[in-house]
Amino acid sequence: MTENQVTMTDPRKHDYFYDEASKNLRTNIRFSAAGTKTIVVTSCFPNEGKSDIIFQLALELGNIGKRVLVVDADIRKSSYISRYRVRKRIYGLSEYLSGQAGLGDIVYRTNFTGVDMIFSGPVAPNPSELLEQEAFTELIHTMREKYDYVLIDTPPIANMADAAIVAKQCDGAVLVIENERVSRRVALKAKNQLAASGCRIIGAVLNKVDMEHDRYYSKYGSYGSYYGYGYGHKKKQDGDK
Numbered sequence: 001m002t003e004n005q006v007t008m009t010d011p012r013k014h015d016y017f018y019d020e021a022s023k024n025l026r027t028n029i030r031f032s033a034a035g036t037k038t039i040v041v042t043s044c045f046p047n048e049g050k051s052d053i054i055f056q057l058a059l060e061l062g063n064i065g066k067r068v069l070v071v072d073a074d075i076r077k078s079s080y081i082s083r084y085r086v087r088k089r090i091y092g093l094s095e096y097l098s099g100q101a102g103l104g105d106i107v108y109r110t111n112f113t114g115v116d117m118i119f120s121g122p123v124a125p126n127p128s129e130l131l132e133q134e135a136f137t138e139l140i141h142t143m144r145e146k147y148d149y150v151l152i153d154t155p156p157i158a159n160m161a162d163a164a165i166v167a168k169q170c171d172g173a174v175l176v177i178e179n180e181r182v183s184r185r186v187a188l189k190a191k192n193q194l195a196a197s198g199c200r201i202i203g204a205v206l207n208k209v210d211m212e213h214d215r216y217y218s219k220y221g222s223y224g225s226y227y228g229y230g231y232g233h234k235k236k237q238d239g240d241k
């Protein structure tokens, strides 16, 4: 589908809990309503773990033979290039949306089975405006036909319109919520913003749960659409270095 190739190096270290939760999320997505192919992932605040979850989910879907496209629609900040140590001039989404690159220029085949990538491209001064263009709608429609899943990374939804704009074009949304950080009121507001865009909310991921301490969340699947998602890291104890 694409001639462009890119090598991504995965520096992340997950543990058993994270990887099991990712497989669980994959299962829940596969069993969500038929035809759920384009999925926006957002959160209320920065740093709640969206990009990490998207990439891991893409790898898990690729591992079972699905064709997956990850679209980094966070054109306020390009995190994938540095995180995955991409050493190549990349043409990204912002360049396509501003007419500086064609669709064929921005889709990259990665070294991970089944996983293709559209990077965000250079930071643009008017991200919401770019995402509202017909060119973005066209991109999603075209890619929807070519892949089993299109996973779209966005900036946090609390203060920026981007995620809600992207959600309008998607079949489903996943809301990532960092444990002990997001109030019920803020999470509900995000949920309502997504719902107002007409996008179905597939579920929420409760991230950064301390699996050693939060036994309540360690039974995946017992809580409807809410999945515990943690690295299983220990909280610092008194006396720890």
Ligand SMILES: Nc1ncnc2c1ncn2[C@@H]1O[C@H](COP(=O)(O)OP(=O)(O)OP(=O)(O)O)[C@@H](O)[C@H]1O
Binding pocket: 018, 043, 045, 046, 047, 048, 049, 050, 051, 052, 053, 074, 079, 155, 156, 207, 208, 209, 229, 230, 231, 232, 233
């Ligand atoms: N379950 C987890 N447990 C511990 N640390 C995590 C977990 N998930 C993500 N992190 C770490 O939290 C940081 C933020 O993750 P990530 O970049 O995926 O968040 P993000 O929501 O995409 O952030 P942004 O809004 O800035 O794009 C990273 O350093 C990542 O390694």
Ligand SMILES: [Mg+2]
Binding pocket: 050, 051, 052, 074, 079, 153
């Ligand atoms: Mg991110």
